[in-house]
Amino acid sequence: MVARVQVPKxxxxxxxxxxxxxxxxxxxxxxxxxxxxxxxxxNAIRRFSCRYNGAEIFSxxxxxxxxxxxxxxxxxxxxxxxxxxxxxVDDEGQQGSATEPIKVT
Amino acid sequence: MKRxxxxxxxxxxxxxxxxxxxxxxxxxxxxDPDGLVKSVTGGKSAQRGRVNLELxxxxxxxxxxxxxxSVESPMTEADHVKTLRLLSERNPERAMAVFHLGPxxxxxxVSSRVRLAGTxxxxxxxxxxxxxxxxxxxxxxVTLSACLDGxx
Numbered sequence: 043m044v045a046r047v048q049v050p051k052x053x054x055x056x057x058x059x060x061x062x063x064x065x066x067x068x069x070x071x072x073x074x075x076x077x078x079x080x081x082x083x084x085n086a087i088r089r090f091s092c093r094y095n096g097a098e099i100f101s102x103x104x105x106x107x108x109x110x111x112x113x114x115x116x117x118x119x120x121x122x123x124x125x126x127x128x129x130x131v132d133d134e135g136q137q138g139s140a141t142e143p144i145k146v147t
Numbered sequence: 148m149k150r151x152x153x154x155x156x157x158x159x160x161x162x163x164x165x166x167x168x169x170x171x172x173x174x175x176x177x178x179d180p181d182g183l184v185k186s187v188t189g190g191k192s193a194q195r196g197r198v199n200l201e202l203x204x205x206x207x208x209x210x211x212x213x214x215x216x217s218v219e220s221p222m223t224e225a226d227h228v229k230t231l232r233l234l235s236e237r238n239p240e241r242a243m244a245v246f247h248l249g250p251x252x253x254x255x256x257v258s259s260r261v262r263l264a265g266t267x268x269x270x271x272x273x274x275x276x277x278x279x280x281x282x283x284x285x286x287x288x289v290t291l292s293a294c295l296d297g298x299x
Contacts, residue, residue, distance in 0.1 A: 058253035071262070071293070073239070099251045107235060107243025109211035109260040116246070119253035 043067055043138035047128065052145040053120035061092065061100075062115040063128055065138065071106040085133045087112060095124035120146045175286045178268040183234050184282055187242060191280060193272055198283030200271040209263040209293040216271045218255035218281070222248075227276045228255040234270040235263065238293075262293035 048062035065087065072084030084106060091101040100116045123146045129139040184193045201215040218228045227250045233243040246257050255273070263269070266289050272282045 062258075069262075071239075094251070097251070099249065101247040103245040105240045105243055107233070107238050107240050107262050109262050113258075113260050115256075115258040116248070117252050117254045117256050119251055121251070 043130075043132075043136065045128065045138060045140045047126075047140050047142045048115075049126055049142040049144055052147060055120060055122075055146050057120045058117050059120050059144075060115055060117055061126065062113070063092075063140070064111060064113045065090075065130065066111055067132065069104075069106050069108055069110045069112060083133075087130050087132045090114065090128070090130040092116070092118075093127040093129075094118060095122065096127075120144070122146050174266070175268050178236050180234075180236075180268060180270045180282065180284050183236050183241065183270055184272055184280070187232060187234060187272070188280060193280035193282040195282060197281040198271050198273045200269060200283045200285040202269060202285040202287045204286075205288045206263065206290065208291050209265065209289040210291075211260045212263050212287065212289070213258070214261045214269075215256070215258040216283070217257075218273045220255045220273075220275065222250055222252055222255055224250045225276070227252070228273050229276050230274045231255070231257060232272040232274075233261065234272060235261075235267060236270075237265045237267040238262070239264065263287065263289045265289050265292045 044066040046064045050059050053059050067087050070082050070085040074082045076082050086106045087104050089103055092099055099118045104112060126142045126144055131137045181192055197219045199217045202212060206212040216231060220228050228248045231246040234241055235243055243261050248255055269285050269287060270282055274280055
């Protein structure tokens with residue numbers, strides 16, 4: 043699963059920064075029919091989490107109520123330089139992850 | 148007669164406008180945010196306020212509606228938003244998403260894009276670190292619903 047992450051390259055200590063992520067995923071509702079008129083089973087990113095140097099700062103439980111190719115934006119206070127790790131898993135058990143460095147001055 | 152009809156029109160017009168506005172209001176008021184909140188909290192009700200849910204007044208396509216929710220909270224260790232729920236009465240799945248926040252967030256603000264199965268009053272429910280519940284609502288007119296049937 044491909045994802046695009048928006049994290050400011052550098053931030054000042056204590057500054058509130060916005061983190062955005064866009065994940066490529068159909069977020070199947072379970073109500074849609076395919077070309078053979080068969081129901082496409084429900085498949086959504088069930089859990090998403092963001093860790094800042096190992097500590098979880100944000101997580102989400104999602105459903106097909108979130109649009110396809112889910113976009114999430116949340117905030118965190120820049121604490122120290124390091125990495126932001128994103129990980130998620132969908133209903134089929136497929137996992138995805140992304141990391142992004144951050145420099146705090 | 149001219150004068151009389153003019154007066155009648157002058158009196159009638161605002162009445163008509165009000166009747167229309169009321170039917171729209173009535174529709175949104177037919178939703179029961181308190182009941183919706185209670186169904187996910189196990190009977191606990193939430194106070195109104197502090198939660199600000201932003202949705203467009205009119206969404207052309209219910210498959211992707213931009214949403215932003217923010218909560219007035221200092222976001223300190225002692226007083227912060229623990230969870231934020233997005234609830235819909237008309238969607239097949241009532242809880243669209245649950246967001247877990249913490250004191251490290253700095254501000255309680257989450258944006259995303261949601262699917263909406265029709266015109267409705269959407270509810271955002273926040274649970275604070277002390278266990279208190281607050282909610283905010285937003286009315287959104289959805290021209291094309293997120294499809295539940297085979298069409299798309």
